[in-house]
Amino acid sequence: MNRFQTLARWTRTAAWGYLFLYLNVNINNWSLLPEWVGWVLLYFAVRGLKEEQPKLALLEKFAAALGLWALLEWIPALELPAWTAPASLALSLMGMYFHFQFLTELSQIARRYEDSFTRPGLAGGLLTARTWVVVLQTAVIVIGFLLPANLEMAGFLALPMLLVGVVFCIYIVVLLFRLSGQLRAMTPEDP
Amino acid sequence: MYNLWAFLYQTLAASGAAAFLLILKRIFRDKLSPRWQYLVWTALLARLVVPVGFLGRSGVLELSLPVDLLRLTVELRLDSAWSSPWRAGRPWGPIPWLSAGAPRSVTDWLFVAYLAGVILCAARLLLGWAKLRRAVGDAVPVAGERLAFLQAAAEKFSLNMPQNVVESRAARTPFLMGVLRPVLVLPMGWEPDEKVVLHELLHLKYRDVAAGWVTTFFRCLHWCNPFLWYVFDRIGNDREALCDQRVLERLEGEDRRDYGRALLSMAEDGALRVPGATTMANGARNIRRRIQSIARFKTFPQGMGLVSGCMAVVLSLFLGLGAPVQAGGELPGWASFLGDEGELAWAMTQRATTPAGALDAFSKAEYLRYQSPDRAFAYRAIVAPEEDLPRLWAERKDPPYSGSRELMEALETQYRTGPMFRGLVSDGDGGYWTQMYFFRDKELSRKEWDARQEGDPFPVEWRRQTLSLRPRADGSWTVTELSSAQGELTSDGFVIRVPERPIAYWTGEADGMQVELWPEANVQVQGAFINGGTPVMNLGLERFGDQISFTPDLDANFSSVTGTLSGRAVNPTGEKKSVRLYVSQSWDPDGVRGYTGSDGSWIDLELEPGQTLSIQSSGGGFQALNNVETGECVITEELTAVWIDGQGGEHEIPLTREVNLK
Numbered sequence: 001m002n003r004f005q006t007l008a009r010w011t012r013t014a015a016w017g018y019l020f021l022y023l024n025v026n027i028n029n030w031s032l033l034p035e036w037v038g039w040v041l042l043y044f045a046v047r048g049l050k051e052e053q054p055k056l057a058l059l060e061k062f063a064a065a066l067g068l069w070a071l072l073e074w075i076p077a078l079e080l081p082a083w084t085a086p087a088s089l090a091l092s093l094m095g096m097y098f099h100f101q102f103l104t105e106l107s108q109i110a111r112r113y114e115d116s117f118t119r120p121g122l123a124g125g126l127l128t129a130r131t132w133v134v135v136l137q138t139a140v141i142v143i144g145f146l147l148p149a150n151l152e153m154a155g156f157l158a159l160p161m162l163l164v165g166v167v168f169c170i171y172i173v174v175l176l177f178r179l180s181g182q183l184r185a186m187t188p189e190d191p
Numbered sequence: 192m193y194n195l196w197a198f199l200y201q202t203l204a205a206s207g208a209a210a211f212l213l214i215l216k217r218i219f220r221d222k223l224s225p226r227w228q229y230l231v232w233t234a235l236l237a238r239l240v241v242p243v244g245f246l247g248r249s250g251v252l253e254l255s256l257p258v259d260l261l262r263l264t265v266e267l268r269l270d271s272a273w274s275s276p277w278r279a280g281r282p283w284g285p286i287p288w289l290s291a292g293a294p295r296s297v298t299d300w301l302f303v304a305y306l307a308g309v310i311l312c313a314a315r316l317l318l319g320w321a322k323l324r325r326a327v328g329d330a331v332p333v334a335g336e337r338l339a340f341l342q343a344a345a346e347k348f349s350l351n352m353p354q355n356v357v358e359s360r361a362a363r364t365p366f367l368m369g370v371l372r373p374v375l376v377l378p379m380g381w382e383p384d385e386k387v388v389l390h391e392l393l394h395l396k397y398r399d400v401a402a403g404w405v406t407t408f409f410r411c412l413h414w415c416n417p418f419l420w421y422v423f424d425r426i427g428n429d430r431e432a433l434c435d436q437r438v439l440e441r442l443e444g445e446d447r448r449d450y451g452r453a454l455l456s457m458a459e460d461g462a463l464r465v466p467g468a469t470t471m472a473n474g475a476r477n478i479r480r481r482i483q484s485i486a487r488f489k490t491f492p493q494g495m496g497l498v499s500g501c502m503a504v505v506l507s508l509f510l511g512l513g514a515p516v517q518a519g520g521e522l523p524g525w526a527s528f529l530g531d532e533g534e535l536a537w538a539m540t541q542r543a544t545t546p547a548g549a550l551d552a553f554s555k556a557e558y559l560r561y562q563s564p565d566r567a568f569a570y571r572a573i574v575a576p577e578e579d580l581p582r583l584w585a586e587r588k589d590p591p592y593s594g595s596r597e598l599m600e601a602l603e604t605q606y607r608t609g610p611m612f613r614g615l616v617s618d619g620d621g622g623y624w625t626q627m628y629f630f631r632d633k634e635l636s637r638k639e640w641d642a643r644q645e646g647d648p649f650p651v652e653w654r655r656q657t658l659s660l661r662p663r664a665d666g667s668w669t670v671t672e673l674s675s676a677q678g679e680l681t682s683d684g685f686v687i688r689v690p691e692r693p694i695a696y697w698t699g700e701a702d703g704m705q706v707e708l709w710p711e712a713n714v715q716v717q718g719a720f721i722n723g724g725t726p727v728m729n730l731g732l733e734r735f736g737d738q739i740s741f742t743p744d745l746d747a748n749f750s751s752v753t754g755t756l757s758g759r760a761v762n763p764t765g766e767k768k769s770v771r772l773y774v775s776q777s778w779d780p781d782g783v784r785g786y787t788g789s790d791g792s793w794i795d796l797e798l799e800p801g802q803t804l805s806i807q808s809s810g811g812g813f814q815a816l817n818n819v820e821t822g823e824c825v826i827t828e829e830l831t832a833v834w835i836d837g838q839g840g841e842h843e844i845p846l847t848r849e850v851n852l853k
Binding site: 090092093094101104127135141 | 211214215218219221222223494495497498501502504505506508509512
């Protein structure tokens with residue numbers, strides 16, 4: 001496996017990670033695409049890509065912590081007590097930072113090899129996705145903050161937010177799969 | 192902050208927020224820029240400014256519960272002028288003031304001592320500032336080549352010059368002072384260094400002197416909290432680190448190293464901690480840390496400002512305003528373990544955010560009165576207005592039953608089926624009145640087991656409590672019992688009709704007959720008042736709580752509403768009367784929406800002389816678990832009625848609205 005195939009493999013892993021992270025399919029309140037699996041995949045993607053982008057090493061611990069937290073939330077019998085709210089808040093911020101930095105680093109990989117790609121604009125697309133992910137996450141947290149105080153407004157906003165969330169999830173996943181495809185098509189002779 | 196406890200709530204909440212931010216800054220130390228490291232303190236500023244419990248919200252790490260427990264334990268033994276065990280005493284603002292009246296207790300005097308400390312601390316800091324002003328009073332304006340050098344530096348970096356540049360023997364390093372008329376003070380004879388000047392000009396650009404005054408203000412308010420003083424020092428250091436970052440962003444290569452050397456040369460100068468002045472020199476240890484940061488200097492990716500800003504917004508909302516109080520919750524074991532004070536302290540941290548939630552807590556307290564007196568006390572206290580708490584406390588300490596036998600007897604004969612709420616009536620002042628009913632088998636109260644003959648009706652007794660629901664200033668709801676009564680149910684069926692007047696009813700006269708009209712609604716919260724299962728008599732009701740949680744759902748909505756029109760007619764005349772009534776209810780679209788059967792009801796009355804007849808019109812209902820809004824359970828305030836004579840002539844009945852709170 002050459003260097004580009006390795007990069008392609010971990011980028012594909014990240015794409016699957018985002019799919020698990022943002023898409024929820026539930027049967028009887030039991031998630032078929034649990035978020036923690038997404039974090040595990042992203043953790044391995046970070047480890048696999050950090051040789052190419054050393055700054056990604058900063059995100060290893062974040063991915064592990066976020067995965068562990070998602071796992072705790074996923075276990076139905078484990079109802080997290082109210083005193084864990086500060087940890088939950090800290091983890092929300094860590095998640096926000098993770099996506100920002102991770103997509104920034106991936107866009108840098110895309111920019112580095114852009115000249116050899118048959119499909120242009122991946123780096124720019126990833127940067128746009130990064131910005132919108134942060135803005136959307138902030139909006140979701142702020143609406144969650146307002147939710148119990150104003151059910152009507154939250155209900156009004158829930159559907160558009162959900163639609164925008166699904167569109168962005170698909171957008172990010174498609175971008176990452178495309179990046180993976182472009183990297184896989186490269187040969188060791190490429191710059 | 193009007194008493195010792197209000198100050199404690201505020202200072203502990205700020206400490207909790209600061210501790211959280213310190214941990215977060217540690218987590219993000221090597222990940223986010225100095226801009227974020229400084230910007231994040233706006234969340235602490237929000238926490239310091241916004242009083243604890245603002246809008247009924249609770250901040251992260253607010254620590255209200257231990258303060259409530261301490262307050263109760265202490266104040267129950269005192270007779271304070273400014274504090275009460277029955278008032279949570281959340282601060283109304285970030286600034287302390289002296290309430291009316293003379294101090295009486297040790298906590299009052301401690302608050303006086305705190306206020307004196309604020310004044311002394313402010314005086315000490317202002318004195319330091321005044322000394323500095325006096326020391327630079329004899330400073331001489333910088334002119335000539337040195338001033339030209341400074342102006343050139345400002346121009347080079349596109350920065351504004353301060354109004355005055357002076358040199359003083361009192362200055363060991365350059366510093367900036369003054370908010371409205373900033374002055375750059377240089378050491379006497381100092382040979383200007385472009386990078387040091389740049390540092391001070393950036394302080395000027397970003398108004399760091401004013402930011403220093405803000406922390407000084409809060410230093411005075413929290414003078415007795417050493418942790419916050421440490422945090423304010425950290426804020427000052429972060430401000431300097433951010434200024435270093437801004438300088439480095441404007442310098443290149445060797446100039447950056449020179450800047451580090453300039454900073455190093457100030458390590459021996461000691462920290463200048465005078466309010467209203469900024470300087471590069473903030474102590475050897477801090478300078479060492481800043482030089483390490485300079486060694487690590489890097490530019491952050493474009494867009495880092497966005498993520499930093501978003502994170503700061505989220506933090507400011509959660510730490511400053513706080514999250515909505517987690518509604519409901521079983522009385523925790525530790526609260527029971529700590530005794531009555533623990534239960535009351537826990538109750539005072541809970542808030543019913545909806546009328547349905549308040550009624551849920553009140554009704555569960557009623558139900559648990561004998562089964563679980565500690566939970567009943569706590570749930571009742573959640574929704575009790577302040578003035579009711581002493582009575583509740585006295586009842587808790589001296590319960591109406593003296594032994595387990597009496598308790599068992601009370602438990603056996605308790606009204607336990609229900610609750611049924613008979614609609615909400617607006618009290619005209621933002622609150623509501625309602626009647627809450629519980630039912631029991633009559634045989635149970637008489638202890639006449641199996642006395643009923645087969646085929647006999649099931650006798651059922653009711654107990655009614657007329658309740659007043661009032662909003663508190665923070666938006667939560669209280670419940671007060673206004674009156675109570677008991678009686679026997681004379682009718683049965685799915686919709687229970689109690690043969691007594693509701694709170695709001697209308698009276699009028701139709702063809703000489705006296706008519707009373709009772710628009711009412713049977714309202715339920717949660718799954719209470721359940722049909723099916725083990726019935727109490729033939730009402731089809733279960734014992735309350737058999738299938739639902741006893742935990743109050745403090746942000747509940749109603750679960751169902753069924754509207755009806757009842758009433759009575761009396762024929763005081765000496766002749767037989769036969770009329771047809773048409774009653775129109777002007778349903779507010781937000782009110783009980785036509786649940787009495789569209790907008791009007793036809794009622795045929797045929798009364799012998801002297802006869803009294805009950806009116807019962809069919810009703811309609813709406814059921815949506817925890818999703819019926821308060822407004823949909825409010826009884827109409829407008830009712831019109833006509834009676835139709837034998838020839839089809841319509842005659843309006845002048846109606847008078849009466850309110851019955853007895």
